[in-house]
Amino acid sequence: MTKFSTREKIVKAADQLFYENGFDHTSFADVANGVGISRGNFYHHFKSKNDILGAVIEHRKQNTEKMIDGWEMDANSPKDRIKCYINILVKNQTLIKEFGCPVGTLTNEMAKLKHASAKDATAIFSLFKSWLTKQFAESGCQENADKLAMHVLSWSQGTATMYNAFKDDDFLRNELMQIEDWLDKQIKEN
Numbered sequence: 001m002t003k004f005s006t007r008e009k010i011v012k013a014a015d016q017l018f019y020e021n022g023f024d025h026t027s028f029a030d031v032a033n034g035v036g037i038s039r040g041n042f043y044h045h046f047k048s049k050n051d052i053l054g055a056v057i058e059h060r061k062q063n064t065e066k067m068i069d070g071w072e073m074d075a076n077s078p079k080d081r082i083k084c085y086i087n088i089l090v091k092n093q094t095l096i097k098e099f100g101c102p103v104g105t106l107t108n109e110m111a112k113l114k115h116a117s118a119k120d121a122t123a124i125f126s127l128f129k130s131w132l133t134k135q136f137a138e139s140g141c142q143e144n145a146d147k148l149a150m151h152v153l154s155w156s157q158g159t160a161t162m163y164n165a166f167k168d169d170d171f172l173r174n175e176l177m178q179i180e181d182w183l184d185k186q187i188k189e190n
Contacts, residue, residue: 007045009035015056019102022109023053050117057120060102064127078139079187082152085132086179089156089172097167101160129153139187148186155179
């Protein structure tokens with residue numbers, strides 16, 4: 001096994017454990033056990049849990065960029081691309097129901113811990129915000145694009161939080177319909 005593949009496995013295991021258990025409640029041993037390596041081998045790749053966190057955040061940012069690039073290629077209009085963002089609530093429904101939004105939970109935990117990586121975790125939301133702002137601007141809503149992007153972000157985060165809390169599938173479906181109805185009123189296409 002190469003160093004790169006072991007490092008990648010560590011990052012993926014840590015990402016999953018940080019999401020499911022939280023950063024603060026995940027130990028080096030938990031991650032090492034998740035990968036099936038000794039702690040000594042683990043320390044060869046990462047010197048601290050904060051080093052792992054940095055790699056996990058970078059991994060999430062790269063995955064977010066890939067997802068956004070996919071939406072750019074798969075959807076024909078800004079409105080359809082925004083709907084791709086909204087529909088990640090459905091795509092990740094099972095995980096959100098169990099653990100919450102991966103971006104929101106990490107950002108909240110870093111803020112509560114007053115962790116040095118809080119700003120880096122928030123950068124994932126910033127990727128979404130910038131991209132959504134661009135989509136609204138391209139759809140003809142230049143004047144309010146930033147506000148509309150923040151509205152979609154906050155609505156989807158609130159929906160994810162309430163869905164995680166109440167585990168109500170009807171609530172999720174209803175909120176998604178309302179978000180899409182709202183979006184249709186904001187962006188009128190010919």
